[in-house]
Amino acid sequence: MKSLVVYYSRTGTTKKIAQAIARNLGGDIEEIIDKKDRRGPTNYLIAGKDAATKRLTEIDDTKKDISSYDIVVIGTPVWAFTMAPAIRTFITRHKESLKNIAFFCTQGGAGSKRTFKDMEELCGKRPVEVLEATTKEVMKDMFKQKISEFIERLSNK
Numbered sequence: 001m002k003s004l005v006v007y008y009s010r011t012g013t014t015k016k017i018a019q020a021i022a023r024n025l026g027g028d029i030e031e032i033i034d035k036k037d038r039r040g041p042t043n044y045l046i047a048g049k050d051a052a053t054k055r056l057t058e059i060d061d062t063k064k065d066i067s068s069y070d071i072v073v074i075g076t077p078v079w080a081f082t083m084a085p086a087i088r089t090f091i092t093r094h095k096e097s098l099k100n101i102a103f104f105c106t107q108g109g110a111g112s113k114r115t116f117k118d119m120e121e122l123c124g125k126r127p128v129e130v131l132e133a134t135t136k137e138v139m140k141d142m143f144k145q146k147i148s149e150f151i152e153r154l155s156n157k
């Protein structure tokens with residue numbers, strides 16, 4: 001099964017999980033780049049507002065051909081209880097090309113459920129599996145077990 005992990009990460013937490021999933025799945029990986037500057041405290045507030053109001057953003061074109069993958073695993077940080085605008089834009093742009101999907105997210109404390117629900121609605125199909133982790137779990141490298149279980153569940157589908 002040909003797999004691709006796509007993710008957006010502002011500060012590296014979601015990236016760490018994305019890399020571990022791709023390594024364990026033995027598939028490809030692609031980072032989604034938001035062209036809008038998200039650094040600094042003012043941009044943090046704007047980022048939260050953009051996410052909460054479901055705004056799209058400008059992202060770089062993906063290098064990989066999304067339609068050539070049997071499964072695309074999509075990862076986002078939780079922003080204002082939903083997905084980051086870069087992932088909203090990616091899904092909006094590519095949803096017709098997505099065959100099977102799985103989701104993962106990282107969060108400070110809360111919002112993964114609503115985030116996955118919003119992603120499912122936007123994709124127009126159910127994810128075969130989901131995985132959520134807190135920023136703390138990722139920082140302390142306490143996510144390996146979750147990844148193995150996620151991969152095992154994915155492989156059994």
Ligand SMILES: Cc1cc2nc3c(=O)[nH]c(=O)nc-3n(C[C@H](O)[C@H](O)[C@H](O)COP(=O)(O)O)c2cc1C
Pocket residue numbers: 008009010011012013014015044045047048076077078079080081082106107108109110111134135
């Ligand atoms: C604009 C913004 C909004 C956020 N909103 C939430 C939230 O609603 N719930 C939550 O648990 N964490 C929230 N966070 C924290 C991030 O989800 C968390 O730190 C995540 O692991 C960051 O991932 P990254 O390092 O890949 O960017 C928010 C962070 C940002 C920048």
